[in-house]
Amino acid sequence: MEPVFSLRIANRxxxxxxVADAVExxxxxxxxxxxxxxxxxxxxxxxLTNTISYGYPEDGEHVITVSMSQDGSRLRFLLVDDxxxxxxxxxxxxxxxxxxxxxxxxxxxIHLVRAxxxxxxxxxxxxxxxxxxxxxx
Amino acid sequence: MQLVEKxxxxxxxxxxxxxxxxxxxxxxxxxxxxxxxQGKKKVLMDFKDVDYINSTGLRVLLxxxxxxxxxxxxxxxxxxxxxxxxxxxxxxxTEIFPIFTTQEEAxxxxx
Numbered sequence: 001m002e003p004v005f006s007l008r009i010a011n012r013x014x015x016x017x018x019v020a021d022a023v024e025x026x027x028x029x030x031x032x033x034x035x036x037x038x039x040x041x042x043x044x045x046x047x048l049t050n051t052i053s054y055g056y057p058e059d060g061e062h063v064i065t066v067s068m069s070q071d072g073s074r075l076r077f078l079l080v081d082d083x084x085x086x087x088x089x090x091x092x093x094x095x096x097x098x099x100x101x102x103x104x105x106x107x108x109x110i111h112l113v114r115a116x117x118x119x120x121x122x123x124x125x126x127x128x129x130x131x132x133x134x135x136x137x
Numbered sequence: 138m139q140l141v142e143k144x145x146x147x148x149x150x151x152x153x154x155x156x157x158x159x160x161x162x163x164x165x166x167x168x169x170x171x172x173x174x175q176g177k178k179k180v181l182m183d184f185k186d187v188d189y190i191n192s193t194g195l196r197v198l199l200x201x202x203x204x205x206x207x208x209x210x211x212x213x214x215x216x217x218x219x220x221x222x223x224x225x226x227x228x229x230x231t232e233i234f235p236i237f238t239t240q241e242e243a244x245x246x247x248x
Contacts, residue, residue: 013159034220038189042224045191049159096229100202108228109192115227 001076006067011052011083019044019066026068036137039116040075043133046109047079047088051129055083077133086129087122088113138164139186142172148179148247150240154186157194165194169201178210179247183240185216195228202234215243 005022009015020041027037044066056062064081093111094104114120119134138161139154149172157165172180180201184190202212215237217225225231237243 034218035223038220039224041189042191045158049191049193053159097232100199100233101206103199103203103229103233106196108195112192112224112227 001069001071004068004070006065008063008065009048011056011062011064011081013049013052015052016045016048019048022066022068032137036135040077040135043113043116044077044079046113047131050086050088050109051079051081051083055081055086055129057084073137075135075137077131077135079131079133080128082128085124087124088131089120089122138162140164140168142168145181145244146248148181148244149177150181150183150244152183152185152240156189157187157197158189158191159193162193162197166197166200169197169204173204173208178205178208180205180210180212181215181240181243181247182212183215183243184218184221185240187221188218190221190224192228195224195230198230198234211247213237213243213246215240 004026007018007022009018023041023044024037027040048064048066051064062082064079067078069076088110091110092107093114094107096111116135117133118136121132123130138156141152143150143152151168153165155161182198205212213235216239217236225236235246237246
């Protein structure tokens with residue numbers, strides 16, 4: 001498993017630019033299609049935005065680590081934070097078959113993560129959330 | 138995010154550009170509310186220069202659609218870049234939004 005990058009970011013939304021830049025840099029260097037680059041950025045954006053926006057009700061400075069590695073045609077991401085426990089696998093997702101008027105407004109981000117990634121695994125270990133995501137390319 | 142508002146007959150055209158994300162989507166939401174406040178009912182959002190959208194941006198589109206439907210209005214989308222189309226599909230948006238390849242086709246759909 002070849003490490004691609006490992007970033008330590010603060011719990012602020014502006015930090016997400018650094019993550020997006022790292023994914024773009026990898027994508028460009030390895031000739032990943034625009035759709036895949038966009039979807040990977042989107043997945044990390046959705047998860048990290050959730051964590052930063054809702055995971056720290058008491059605010060304060062926290063560090064989130066975002067790492068990416070590659071094993072042949074498999075891309076693997078690991079997100080580790082000390083935010084409130086949150087398992088995206090058990091989170092409710094919206095009824096996407098509903099008529100426009102009846103569509104709930106929330107929950108779409110997690111649905112996108114689960115639809116785009118091939119595997120998602122969550123564990124809570126010693127006060128940290130560890131989320132492992134894989135995408136076959 | 139860039140936002141240019143134009144009128145084409147009865148249709149309000151919003152030409153969008155850049156990123157529609159958690160930092161910027163409020164600008165579009167405020168614009169939609171302003172348009173609704175003016176009693177306008179026909180809206181076209183042109184995504185030609187949008188290179189990124191996340192669920193916060195997608196949520197604003199759904200809000201706009203729901204508000205317009207309440208007053209028998211109409212919201213149509215156009216010019217979404219190919220690499221972003223699948224996310225609109227995964228979101229179920231291709232079922233509830235009329236989506237056209239170009240702004241011209243979208244405008245023709247209103248008449």
